[in-house]
Amino acid sequence: MSISNFLSALRDFRFEVVSLDRVWVILFPDRRGFWHHLHVVHYKDTWYLLEATAKEDRHRQWQSPAAQTLGYDCERYWESLCTEALIWLSFVRKDWLAAHRKVVCDYPLEYRYGTVPAAVVRKYNPDFYDLQNTLTKPVAQSFVALVETGECQKRNEIPSMSANDYFAYCKVAYLAAKDPEDEIDESLSGRELYRQFADGRHEGLLEIEHDSPKAFADWIDLRHPLRTQGGHPWEIKRGGNTTHIDLAVFRPTPGATGFHVRIHAPAITRLAEGIQMFLALHQQGMPICITDPESIRRRILSLDSFGLVPSFASLHRANQRFHSDSHVYEVAHYADLGRNRRHIAPLITWEPLPLL
Numbered sequence: 001m002s003i004s005n006f007l008s009a010l011r012d013f014r015f016e017v018v019s020l021d022r023v024w025v026i027l028f029p030d031r032r033g034f035w036h037h038l039h040v041v042h043y044k045d046t047w048y049l050l051e052a053t054a055k056e057d058r059h060r061q062w063q064s065p066a067a068q069t070l071g072y073d074c075e076r077y078w079e080s081l082c083t084e085a086l087i088w089l090s091f092v093r094k095d096w097l098a099a100h101r102k103v104v105c106d107y108p109l110e111y112r113y114g115t116v117p118a119a120v121v122r123k124y125n126p127d128f129y130d131l132q133n134t135l136t137k138p139v140a141q142s143f144v145a146l147v148e149t150g151e152c153q154k155r156n157e158i159p160s161m162s163a164n165d166y167f168a169y170c171k172v173a174y175l176a177a178k179d180p181e182d183e184i185d186e187s188l189s190g191r192e193l194y195r196q197f198a199d200g201r202h203e204g205l206l207e208i209e210h211d212s213p214k215a216f217a218d219w220i221d222l223r224h225p226l227r228t229q230g231g232h233p234w235e236i237k238r239g240g241n242t243t244h245i246d247l248a249v250f251r252p253t254p255g256a257t258g259f260h261v262r263i264h265a266p267a268i269t270r271l272a273e274g275i276q277m278f279l280a281l282h283q284q285g286m287p288i289c290i291t292d293p294e295s296i297r298r299r300i301l302s303l304d305s306f307g308l309v310p311s312f313a314s315l316h317r318a319n320q321r322f323h324s325d326s327h328v329y330e331v332a333h334y335a336d337l338g339r340n341r342r343h344i345a346p347l348i349t350w351e352p353l354p355l356l
Contacts, residue, residue, distance in 0.1 A: 003062070006082035007047055009089050010040060013356055020044070025354040027103050028088035030081075035108055037312075038085060051081060052312050053111065092356050100355050107353060110311045110334040114350040115326050119302040124340035129330075131299050134272040140300050143275050143293075146282070152293035157258035160213040163205060166249060167191040169261060169286060170198075170236055173247055176280030177237075177273035199238050201231030220249060220259070234264075242317065243267040245274055264291045268330055271296065298327055307331040308348065 015022040024040040037052040049062040062078045092099040122128050132140060146152045171190030174197060178184050184193065191206070204226035209215040218224040237245035246264040261281075265274025274290060281288040290296070298304045307328035309318045315331050322328040337344050 002079045002082040002086065003064075006086050006089070007040075007042075007064075009086060013089070013092070015042075024356070026085060026088070026356055027107055027353060028085060029102075029106070030084040031087070035106075035111060036081065036084070037111060037310075038081070049078070052310070096356070103353050109345065109348075109350075112308070112310060112334075112350050112353070113321070114308040114348045115305040115322065115328060116308065116344060116348045117302075118299075118304045118306050118330070120344055120347050121306045121332075121337065122302065124344055125338055129268060130302075131268065131271060132302070135275060135300070139276065139279060142279055144297050144300055146279075147293045147297040151282075152278075152290065155252065155260050155289050156287035157252055157256070157260060158287050159258045160217075161249065161259050162211050162213050162216050163208055163219075164191070164210045166205075166216070166261075167194055169247060169281060169288075170194045172280050172284055172286065173236060173263070173277035177245075177276045179273075194236065197237055199232040199235035199244070201233070201235075203228045203231040203233045205233045217257075220251065237270070237273065239267070239270065243270060245270055245277070247277070260289060261287060262289045262291060266291070268299070271299070295327065295329065299329060303327070304329050308334055311335060 010024055013024060015024050017023070020043060022042040024038075026038040026040065027035065028038070029035050035053065039050040039052065041048040041050075045065075047062075047064045051060055051062075054060045058074055059077045062074075088099070122130050135143075143152075167190030169190070171188075171193055174184060174190070174193045175186060182197075188196075191210075194202075195206070204219065204224065207226050208219050208224055215224060219227050222229075232244075234246040234248040235244045236247045239245065244267075246262075248262050248264060249259050250262070252258065252260045263274045263278050263281075265271050265277075275296065278288055278290045295304070304327045307319055307322045307326070307330070309315055309321070309331050311333050315333070318331040319328050334341060
């Protein structure tokens with residue numbers, strides 16, 4: 001009964017419209033002082049409730065009219081939660097300004113989204129990963145200079161390439177970012193090093209005519225009979241979805257006859273390798289670009305920001321949740337800031353909390 005009473009009372013409060021959904025986001029404390037983050041969606045005749053702070057996964061979601069399938073324990077949980085939410089709605093109805101003031105002042109910091117300058121975080125947490133400490137000073141300075149002079153932004157088109165030309169790029173890249181643990185025989189060709197370190201799903205790249213620009217162009221344009229799809233031909237250093245390194249060749253525009261070559265190393269832990277590869281290729285006079293050089297400059301100079309994510313939310317790809325203007329490339333939970341977080345807290349820019 002408490003669930004239906006809560007949903008009925010909620011109709012009197014303003015909601016957001018997302019496509020055909022009506023959405024309420026409700027932050028409220030229960031009588032024990034524990035704060036809840038309740039997300040309510042009404043779509044046609046169905047209600048969906050998500051409790052982000054639920055301690056057990058099986059208590060996170062409730063749906064009507066299929067609530068009877070949740071089981072007694074879960075149903076009892078939602079009845080209790082909606083009873084507490086009804087009390088909160090009564091408070092909001094009586095004095096919505098006081099209610100919002102309480103949310104803004106008392107909602108736990110570990111449940112909030114925010115940003116803080118990366119330089120501040122690393123000042124108080126020197127053990128945090130710092131790209132500056134991974135690069136030598138000359139390498140860091142060289143890359144920053146290329147960005148600031150506009151050299152990184154230049155994309156010199158390569159009129160013609162063969163597979164062997166691509167593997168020549170690979171060899172320079174592999175040797176430039178050689179890890180102490182990598183056993184690299186420098187006498188090996190780029191093709192052989194590619195066999196050793198790449199993803200392996202090359203889509204026929206290793207099998208096309210080595211020195212034929214036409215074969216390579218046909219392969220790029222998906223016209224070569226040996227070209228397959230579904231692989232990762234550009235993944236020259238193996239890793240996960242976001243932790244590998246790509247050395248990709250692509251047409252600069254549809255219908256273009258030339259090529260661009262680009263390094264893509266999105267993971268902060270692989271970025272130093274990508275920078276070293278880029279600089280080595282640039283120094284060899286081989287036309288090369290790198291993904292979003294200005295963001296890399298920001299990270300080298302600690303002009304970026306850390307994104308703070310609620311403790312109940314995953315950190316995986318959470319940086320994508322923040323607007324690009326925030327320059328967030330790394331994320332953490334508030335508790336991860338350690339014992340010095342009380343010094344960092346005044347410098348955090350918190351995202352606004354929803355007003356009910």
